Structures are given as structure tokens and as C-alpha cells.
Amino acid sequence: MADDPPTGETVDIADPAAEASPFAALEPSPEGAPAPVVTGAANGLAAGRLDLVFDVPVCLSVELGRTEVPIRDVVNLGRGSIIELDRGPGAPLDVRVNGVLIGRGEVVLVNSERLGLRFVEVVSQAERVKRLD
Numbered sequence: 001m002a003d004d005p006p007t008g009e010t011v012d013i014a015d016p017a018a019e020a021s022p023f024a025a026l027e028p029s030p031e032g033a034p035a036p037v038v039t040g041a042a043n044g045l046a047a048g049r050l051d052l053v054f055d056v057p058v059c060l061s062v063e064l065g066r067t068e069v070p071i072r073d074v075v076n077l078g079r080g081s082i083i084e085l086d087r088g089p090g091a092p093l094d095v096r097v098n099g100v101l102i103g104r105g106e107v108v109l110v111n112s113e114r115l116g117l118r119f120v121e122v123v124s125q126a127e128r129v130k131r132l133d
Contacts, residue, residue, distance in 0.1 A: 062105070062117055063094040092120055100128060 065085025077083075092104035095117065103122040110116040 058097050059099075061096050061099075063096060065091075093117065095119070101131065102128065 065087040067083060067085050069083065092106055094101055095103045095105055101123055103119050105117040105119045105121075108116045108118045
């Protein structure tokens with residue numbers, strides 16, 4: 001992609017010029033402001049206050065790829081073993097929250113010390129709901 005940093009370049013994830021997050025609407029309300037309301041919930045429940053769940057921990061994972069392997073091959077894995085995955089080099093990584101796909105991204109270097117993930121696609125709420133069925 002034309003926007004991609006060269007290999008080894010640090011990406012400033014706090015760049016104010018970066019595209020606005022689709023999750024920005026989920027920011028907590030300032031004190032005294034009305035609480036945000038969720039409408040059209042996937043499970044059909046009445047709308048509720050999001051600030052009640054902001055501190056609930058979730059499992060966020062980044063998936064490089066998948067494959068199915070017989071147990072006999074798993075128990076024989078050792079140092080230097082290679083497992084072939086279902087994706088090729090350069091393919092976007094899946095970002096999942098509690099096992100549900102929420103987007104895709106690419107690996108970036110943050111502050112020359114850590115790896116990070118830049119979202120290249122955020123799965124729409126309608127698509128997420130469709131995948132749950």
C-alpha cells in the first residue's frame with residue numbers, strides 16, 4: 001500500500017491526522033452528560049447504557065492463520081517444526097474480540113521496541129451479526 005511505512009519505521013499510533021476510529025462513539029460520557037444509548041442490539045434486548053460495560057475485560061486476539069492438524073502431528077511438534085497456515089505472506093491478520101471477527105489489520109513497529117497492529121478494515125455491525133447466525 002502507498003501509505004505503508006518502510007520496514008523498520010516507527011509508526012506514531014497517536015497521530016491526530018489518523019482516520020477517526022469507528023469505535024470513537026463508544027467513548028465514556030463526561031460527568032453529568034446523558035449516557036450513550038445502544039440501539040438495534042443484535043440480541044433484540046432493549047437499549048442500554050454502554051458505560052456499564054466499559055470496564056468489562058474481553059479477550060482481544062490477532063490471528064495469523066489457521067489449519068487443522070491431527071493430534072498425532074501435534075504431539076510430535078518440536079523446536080524447528082513448521083506448520084503450514086491457510087494464508088500467504090502479506091495477508092491481513094484477523095482481529096477478534098472473544099472469538100468474534102471485528103476487523104483486519106497489518107503489523108507495524110511501535111517505538112522501535114514493540115509490535116502493534118494497524119486496522120485496515122473494520123467489520124460492520126451488520127456483518128458481525130450475520131456471522132453469529
